[in-house]
Amino acid sequence: MDQVLFIVWRESVEAMLVIGILYAWLRGNPNAGQGMRYLWGGVAAGLGFAFLLGGTILLFDEMLPEGAQDYFQLAMVLVASALIVQMVLWMKRHGRHLKRTLEQGMQQNVDNTNWWGMLLLVALAVGREGSETVIFLYSSGVAQQGMALLHFWLAAATGFVLALVTFWLLQLGGKVFSWRLFFRVTESLLLLLGASMLVTGVEKMIGLEWLPALVDPLWDSSAMVPDDGRLGGLLSGLTGYRAQPSLMLLLCYAAYWAAVWFLLRRAQRAASAPLAAAVAQGQRA
Template identity: 65%
Template structure:
């Protein structure tokens, strides 16, 4: 359940950051106070869209039977893994300028009295985080077959409560705690989770005989750290560790981290070549 808590925590904090930036901007601009109801309206619409996606996934799953359902579930696990990587790369590319971009978009909408545009902006931001959370949780639920649903829901709620507390701490102690450090730490854990989901997907493809194992196992580290109990089981869930991996699994794992390194390096380079900010503006965004 640690993976569920972490995903809900991380995604909720990111959504709260977007809402917090826009809320603070509206509070600081009295002329734009009419935008508050559109802000919360956008939050409601975004949550509604994420809920619709969750319902759609469950409905589509019920249409499949037998092998088709297994294929659908395998696809969702792999989609969740890919989305996590995409999200991390997006945050690496936009994290430094997110506050500025949101505030500029808000200023343009306020100037034109385009509050419906602001509602759309907020709805898309919240729906994006919410839909990703739905897919991630669904993928992780499939990766942990036999998971108790009550524990699953309680873990999700725990992650949300933890996100509220974390957001309050980061906002209250912005001079001590760094948002940038928070996102760097959490993106590392997210990438490990994505690797774990990828491993689950590859193992399912091997069970369908879509992929050869090549050599199975290529090693056996069970005597040092078994992946079926205790810390080894936790490591397996968080990182995709396997005590007896096939050669094909190891190849996928290596290619995954090579691709992650390439895309993150590319995103960091694009961020570094963006138009430089004024010192005061850079200091403001450093806090965010």
């Protein structure tokens, strides 16, 4: 449930950031007053798309034969892991310029009296966050039943409430709890969570005999930190820790972090390139 609470919390805060930027811009532009209706229409459309996606996934899952459902659920777990990494990379590339990019898009739509274009901009921004959350929730909660399912939805609701509180605190400003610190910490946690989802997928593929275990187990640390213990369960859910990992699992885990390191370096260079170009141009001038 810790996974669910965290992902709903983090994605909701990011969606609120986008909505807050656009709302503040509209409030500061008297000529764009009627755009408020389209802003909230875009929010509703984005949320509607996320719910539609969730319903489609559930319907598709129910229509599949029992054997095919395992493959579909495996695919969704791996997609969730990839999306988590993509979230972090996207924010690395665009986070620094997110406010300016959104405001420029809004200004263009207002100048052209293109309110439907503004609605689409908001819908895409909110829908992106919502769809990522839906896919993750499906991959995490597909096997939940009874009280476990109730706890699952309580964790999701708690994550949303915490997001409201977090957004309010971040809007107050401050050096201790800032947007920069928020994204730095949550990006690290997201990458650990992506590794955890990958571990789940690799275990399923080993169980289906798509991948060889090679050496199983490679070690046994269950005497110190068992998977089903309080600490071990938390580490397992948030980082992919296994007390008795196979060699294949460890190799995939190492490959994940090597790929993440490479992609983060490339994203950092891409984000810094415009700033470096501007500085160079200023020096020439």
